[in-house]
Structure formats: C-alpha cells, structure tokens
Amino acid sequence: MSDYTKIRLMKTAFCDIFMLEVIDVSVKQEALLTLDSLPETATWDDAIYALYVKQKVMRGLQDARDGKTVSHEDAMKRVLGNAR
Secondary structure (H helix, E strand, C coil), rough: CCEEEEEEEEECCCCCCCCCEEEEEHHHHHHHHHHHHCCCCCHHCCCCCCCEEEEHHHHHHHHHHHHCCCCCCHHHHHHHHCCC
16 A cells, blocks of 8 residues: 555544545545535634544554554553553
8 A cells, every 4th residue: 555545534423534445645635635524614623633633543544554553452451550
C-alpha cells in the first residue's frame, strides 16, 4: 500500500467517523472528504477535531499494518501494572 492509501470515512454519530472503503487519495483530498462529511453547522473546533481524530486513526491503522501493535493482555498490563 502506498503512503497515500487512506480509509474513506462515512459519517457516524461518534466523531463522524466510520471506515467505509480503502481508496488511494492524497492527504489534501482526504482532508476535504473529512470536512465535507461535517454538517453545515460545524464550528472551527469541530473541523479541527475531525481532522485530528482522522489523522490519529490513520496513523493507528498504518501502525497495525506495520505490525506495531501489542496484545490486549500486554496493553492491560501497561495500563494497570501489577494491580490485577
């Protein structure tokens, strides 16, 4: 997958983000798709937050493709330490 392979998002109730399909688009095109999914009443804060969340999701998906993940068990150990 190229660096510009992105996940197209469909509007949902939570952060207006839902993975729909994989398509090849530039970062600028992906940002425009994200902004176009916002309602007409969206604020600047809504727009900035949507782009921020989108970027974090995309980075996480790329990390997963690159094998940069941890098991649920290891994640819980990191969060809870030896409390379990």
